[in-house]
Amino acid sequence: MRFIKYLYLFIIPILIISCDQTTTEPVVGSTQDTQISNLSFNVDTTYLEASASRIVAKGSVTNNGSAQVTSPWYIEGQFYTDATYKIKLGGNSTQIGVPLSRGQSTFWTIYYTSSNENVNNYPNCRIGDLRGIYK
Numbered sequence: 001m002r003f004i005k006y007l008y009l010f011i012i013p014i015l016i017i018s019c020d021q022t023t024t025e026p027v028v029g030s031t032q033d034t035q036i037s038n039l040s041f042n043v044d045t046t047y048l049e050a051s052a053s054r055i056v057a058k059g060s061v062t063n064n065g066s067a068q069v070t071s072p073w074y075i076e077g078q079f080y081t082d083a084t085y086k087i088k089l090g091g092n093s094t095q096i097g098v099p100l101s102r103g104q105s106t107f108w109t110i111y112y113t114s115s116n117e118n119v120n121n122y123p124n125c126r127i128g129d130l131r132g133i134y135k
Contacts, residue, residue: 028076028091029129036073036132038065043130048123055079055089055112055119057127063100069132071099078129079112081122089122090114091129 043059057077063069076093080086092112100106110127113119 026090026092028078028093033074033133033135036069036134038063038067039069039132040064041075041130043127046125046127048120048125050120050123053113053118053120055122055125055127056109057112058107058109059130060105060107061096061100061130061132062105063102066102068102069100071097074133074135075108075110076131076133077110077127080126080128082124083126085126085128089117089119089125093133096132 040062041059042061043057045059046055046057048054049056057079061075073096074093075096076091078091079089081089090112092110094108094110096106096108098106119125
């Protein structure tokens with residue numbers, strides 16, 4: 001009887017933990033990240049890549065500050081259904097592996113896919129709320 005009691009004490013927590021595993025979208029906008037100031041973003045294009053069921057956003061970023069941006073750092077953004085920027089689909093980030101001194105720029109690409117929403121329904125998608133962060 002004592003063995004069964006200990007078995008329940010061991011198995012039940014494992015079952016609870018394993019049942020709590022859910023697929024989640026990437027987290028963006030976290031206040032735990034350190035935001036990098038004095039960056040200016042340019043979005044060159046945002047388009048739907050229907051064959052891969054993903055949204056692609058490309059652009060560049062410039063360091064307008066006096067401090068160097070050290071690598072690795074990240075650019076994150078949130079994706080919207082259209083140019084009204086009222087309905088968010090979700091967000092994602094990309095790691096940047098080069099440092100930027102004052103006045104320097106680099107290119108970025110961020111991809112977005114969703115297990116919750118068919119992104120192919122949003123051919124006029126947009127990216128916004130771009131920011132540079134250290135994680």
